[in-house]
Amino acid sequence: MYDSAPYIDPTPRVPGYHDASCVVVWRPAGDAAAQRRIVGDFLDGDSPDGAVTLGCGIEEALSRLEIDLDYDHLLTVCDLVNRQLAQRPWAEVKCPQGSARISLVPR
Numbered sequence: 001m002y003d004s005a006p007y008i009d010p011t012p013r014v015p016g017y018h019d020a021s022c023v024v025v026w027r028p029a030g031d032a033a034a035q036r037r038i039v040g041d042f043l044d045g046d047s048p049d050g051a052v053t054l055g056c057g058i059e060e061a062l063s064r065l066e067i068d069l070d071y072d073h074l075l076t077v078c079d080l081v082n083r084q085l086a087q088r089p090w091a092e093v094k095c096p097q098g099s100a101r102i103s104l105v106p107r
Contacts, residue, residue, distance in 0.1 A: 002089055004052050007104040008045035018045035020052045021105040026065045028098040038064045039105065043085070052089075052104065054081040067097075 009019040020043035028034045042057030058078055062069055069077070077093055081102060084091035089104040 001087070003049070004045060004089075004104075005049035006106040007052060007089060008048055008050070009041075009107060010048040016046060018048060018050075019043075020045045021107065023103045023105055024061055024065065025101045025103075026067060026098060027100075029096065036065050040064070043102075043104070051082075052085045054078045054085070054091075054102070065100075 004020075007020050012018050019041035021039065021041050022043050024038050024040075024042065026036045038061065040057075040060065042054065042061045043052050044055055044057065045052050055078060058074055080093055081091040085102075085104075091102045093100050093102075
């Protein structure tokens with residue numbers, strides 16, 4: 001486990017949800033020139049120094065990255081990311097279409 005406090009906004013967006021900023025880099029398979037990078041509050045902290053998770057922010061991130069993902073896979077991707085973010089301040093997901101790296105950004 002790591003100290004998540006530097007990555008989480010101490011002021012809740014709504015009770016029980018604190019913004020956590022991240023950089024997401026999408027690398028399409030076989031096309032390095034098409035790499036896309038976005039920065040935003042796509043993650044949630046459950047407290048000012050608690051667990052960081054990916055939830056509803058996945059939809060905004062996918063939209064900004066111009067990635068079409070079947071709705072049936074959203075929860076699976078969130079679970080994969082959340083398991084990794086529980087251990088370290090970054091996560092990586094790979095699929096046949098490419099790979100995404102999500103890195104927390106200190107506030």
